[in-house]
Amino acid sequence: MKTFNTSKQLRNAIIRDKSNGKRIAFVPTMGNLHEGHIQLVRKAKQVADIVVVSIFVNPLQFGAGEDLDNYPRTLAADKEKLFAEGTNYLLYPNVEEIYPEGMDKQTLVVVPDLSETLCGASRPGHFAGVATVVNKLFQIVQPDVAIFGKKDFQQLAIIEKMVKDLCMPIELIGVETARDLDGLALSSRNGYLTDEQRSIAPALHQTLLECREAIACGFDSYQDLEQYCTDALKNAGFEPDYFSVRDAETLREVTLDTEQIVILAAAKLGKPRLIDNVTLTLNPSQDWGMLATH
Numbered sequence: 597m598k599t600f601n602t603s604k605q606l607r608n609a610i611i612r613d614k615s616n617g618k619r620i621a622f623v624p625t626m627g628n629l630h631e632g633h634i635q636l637v638r639k640a641k642q643v644a645d646i647v648v649v650s651i652f653v654n655p656l657q658f659g660a661g662e663d664l665d666n667y668p669r670t671l672a673a674d675k676e677k678l679f680a681e682g683t684n685y686l687l688y689p690n691v692e693e694i695y696p697e698g699m700d701k702q703t704l705v706v707v708p709d710l711s712e713t714l715c716g717a718s719r720p721g722h723f724a725g726v727a728t729v730v731n732k733l734f735q736i737v738q739p740d741v742a743i744f745g746k747k748d749f750q751q752l753a754i755i756e757k758m759v760k761d762l763c764m765p766i767e768l769i770g771v772e773t774a775r776d777l778d779g780l781a782l783s784s785r786n787g788y789l790t791d792e793q794r795s796i797a798p799a800l801h802q803t804l805l806e807c808r809e810a811i812a813c814g815f816d817s818y819q820d821l822e823q824y825c826t827d828a829l830k831n832a833g834f835e836p837d838y839f840s841v842r843d844a845e846t847l848r849e850v851t852l853d854t855e856q857i858v859i860l861a862a863a864k865l866g867k868p869r870l871i872d873n874v875t876l877t878l879n880p881s882q883d884w885g886m887l888a889t890h
Contacts, residue, residue: 597679599686603736606687610648610738618645622739624730627651628668628784629677632774636743637681639771648737649678650687656699657725663867668784687736694732705731707754707761710847714750715862715871718837726751727758734766742766747773747781749858749873753847773872775801785868793866799832800861804874807841807859811876818850825861834863844875854878 600606610620621644623636640647651674658664671688678686695702704724710716711723734742744752752770759766774782779801780794789797803825810821818841826839843850844858860873 597683599688601688602693613646620644620646620739622737622742623649624733625651626653627674628670629674630782632745632782635774636771640743643741646684648685649683650733652689654729656728657722659719704728707757710754710757714838723754730755739766743769746770781872788868796833797865800870800872803828804859804861804872808874808876829863834865837862
């Protein structure tokens with residue numbers, strides 16, 4: 597595995613690979629890698645000849661009072677994991693490399709509508725920071741395919757819209773959420789949980805599953821479900837940001853034309869803010885029938 601600190605070094609290597617007909621897969625991360633990230637790398641190896649991983653804690657997507665300074669940085673351990681998986685290239689740039697003129701002068705990429713709801717409503721500017729850095733990394737790596745986790749459902753939807761709107765010749769692949777044995781979605785922020793909070797945390801996923809089951813059984817009063825599940829999270833010890841039933845395609849309210857539902861939740865548990873989601877595909881041949889579930 598070769599590690600590059602500058603865009604030019606990595607780009608030169610990729611140019612050589614592409615001239616030899618190699619297919620490039622890219623996995624952008626913020627480091628502190630866990631099994632969820634490793635599953636993305638494994639998927640990348642399945643679909644391409646060269647796997648590129650980036651580790652960059654992007655300050656542009658952190659708001660005031662968020663955990664930028666305390667975000668876990670574990671480069672040595674991350675390198676070991678990536679090397680063990682056969683990663684070809686690691687891009688590990690500093691902030692000056694990505695934002696040479698400073699963030700105040702950086703051109704921003706804003707994906708309207710999708711960025712303004714759910715996490716975007718409570719974290720103003722967050723998704724502009726995400727879309728901007730992902731766009732920059734795409735320009736540096738020039739991948740044929742990019743791999744993202746579905747745990748960040750809204751983020752993936754925004755990146756898909758950006759790629760489509762800006763006519764980027766990049767295939768996007770979403771990988772199912774990696775979970776611990778008790779259902780908790782793997783996240784770098786789980787390390788902030790105390791032992792007591794860790795024992796409570798799986799209730800987030802369990803509440804999502806209960807909501808999905810209710811809808812699959814025909815309960816379609818979504819506002820009542822959202823309120824019931826929000827209260828359930830509060831009673832379990834969470835501070836819910838939102839619990840919402842949406843159309844998975846548009847992230848808007850469910851309509852008669854909705855084919856797939858996504859149920860999304862974000863909630864603080866002590867210091868960490870946890871997010872998760874589950875989906876439900878509606879079967880038109882059976883009222884509210886459930887097909888695929890994750």
